[in-house]
Amino acid sequence: MTTPKRHILAGAFGAAAILATALPAVAQQRPAQQPAAPAAQAQPAPAAQPQQQATAPSGSTIDAIRARGTLVCGVTTGLAGFAAPNSQGVWAGFDVDYCKAVAIALFNDANRVRYVPTTAQNRFTALQSGEVDMLARNTTWTLSRDTSLGFDFGGINFFDGQGFMVKRALNVQNARQLDGATVCVQPGTTTEQNLADWARGARIQIRPVVIERLEDNVAAYIAGRCDAYTTDVSGLASTRAVQQNPNDHVILPDVISKEPLGPLVRHGDQRFADLVRWVHFGLVAAEEFGVTSQNVQEMAQNDPRPEVQRMLGRTGGLGQMLGVDNLWMINIIRTLGNYGEMFERNLTPIGLQRGPNALWTTPGGLQYAPPFR
Numbered sequence: 001m002t003t004p005k006r007h008i009l010a011g012a013f014g015a016a017a018i019l020a021t022a023l024p025a026v027a028q029q030r031p032a033q034q035p036a037a038p039a040a041q042a043q044p045a046p047a048a049q050p051q052q053q054a055t056a057p058s059g060s061t062i063d064a065i066r067a068r069g070t071l072v073c074g075v076t077t078g079l080a081g082f083a084a085p086n087s088q089g090v091w092a093g094f095d096v097d098y099c100k101a102v103a104i105a106l107f108n109d110a111n112r113v114r115y116v117p118t119t120a121q122n123r124f125t126a127l128q129s130g131e132v133d134m135l136a137r138n139t140t141w142t143l144s145r146d147t148s149l150g151f152d153f154g155g156i157n158f159f160d161g162q163g164f165m166v167k168r169a170l171n172v173q174n175a176r177q178l179d180g181a182t183v184c185v186q187p188g189t190t191t192e193q194n195l196a197d198w199a200r201g202a203r204i205q206i207r208p209v210v211i212e213r214l215e216d217n218v219a220a221y222i223a224g225r226c227d228a229y230t231t232d233v234s235g236l237a238s239t240r241a242v243q244q245n246p247n248d249h250v251i252l253p254d255v256i257s258k259e260p261l262g263p264l265v266r267h268g269d270q271r272f273a274d275l276v277r278w279v280h281f282g283l284v285a286a287e288e289f290g291v292t293s294q295n296v297q298e299m300a301q302n303d304p305r306p307e308v309q310r311m312l313g314r315t316g317g318l319g320q321m322l323g324v325d326n327l328w329m330i331n332i333i334r335t336l337g338n339y340g341e342m343f344e345r346n347l348t349p350i351g352l353q354r355g356p357n358a359l360w361t362t363p364g365g366l367q368y369a370p371p372f373r
């Protein structure tokens with residue numbers, strides 16, 4: 001395999017020890033508990049450049065979804081833990097659960113979703129053109145995406161940051177030691193831009209190897225065409241977890257950017273944007289209130305807290321204000337659980353810890369929902 005041109009010095013600390021401070025925290029020694037399906041079983045549409053402005057199909061997205069009977073949700077081509085077909089070919093993961101949650105709010109049926117695999121490059125065109133109703137696809141909220149690309153983000157469902165993965169055998173301890181290295185990266189991402197910004201700021205030379213498809217990127221990294229692979233730390237953890245020997249790969253401690261990930265919709269339909277946003281807040285609030293898939297019915301009957309009663313649709317008519325059934329949150333939680341349950345089911349198995357994605361009531365936690373009133 002190619003090695004970085006310049007001399008690689010061993011760091012003072014082991015990567016695993018330093019990694020505890022990375023954002024989000026990744027349990028390095030923890031093997032994947034549940035091997036995920038291989039990436040990219042479905043063929044994505046050919047890459048296209050996003051338009052500068054979204055040409056939103058006119059009319060209410062909620063009405064269109066209801067008339068169609070299915071939510072069309074743009075996901076990745078396959079990223080274990082977030083969105084990937086399982087051994088039965090059924091899409092599963094944290095982002096998939098967000099698609100399901102919106103479908104439950106609209107239809108009380110988690111199966112009323114059609115999943116459209118998108119690459120980093122063609123995801124925005126898919127949303128702008130109306131091919132999908134929403135994206136639930138590890139997409140970073142940035143100013144230009146929020147404005148000139150014409151999208152609305154429904155909150156931050158995963159606080160992330162960009163990192164690097166290298167083969168352990170390379171004995172690289174930190175990202176600065178990648179001076180002169182080749183780095184595999186996907187186009188159409190914040191990742192590609194951050195890599196250039198970071199290298200310039202750090203005054204080091206990086207040779208990007210830009211490959212569109214995720215599976216081809218990973219294959220190039222594994223084959224040694226790149227010394228390192230860079231993406232969101234969550235994506236690195238996911239990719240690492242499905243390798244034959246996850247321990248042969250190290251996620252470096254450096255986090256070079258903020259990557260606030262969340263679901264997004266087109267500009268021009270605030271009602272649908274509100275729904276997606278409050279589905280996310282509902283999941284977070286449910287965790288804060290201790291409402292789980294196991295106790296939701298019982299809490300709806302007996303919990304004395306007025307806000308819990310409002311969230312669960314017993315009083316206040318909040319669901320109706322969003323254009324859905326007042327029992328929307330009961331239906332979502334009983335099927336999918338709260339934010340914490342979704343995290344544990346999908347992301348704990350790929351070695352991700354809560355870190356900044358813990359509730360705001362926990363030290364270091366940032367997940368916070370506005371009031372249900």
Ligand SMILES: N[C@@H](CCC(=O)N[C@@H](CS)C(=O)NCC(=O)O)C(=O)O
Binds near residue numbers: 076079119191231
């Ligand atoms: N968060 C970054 C990167 C998102 C991204 O697309 N990451 C890649 C690498 S983890 C990915 O998900 N690829 C999946 C695919 O192309 O199917 C962004 O929004 O630009």
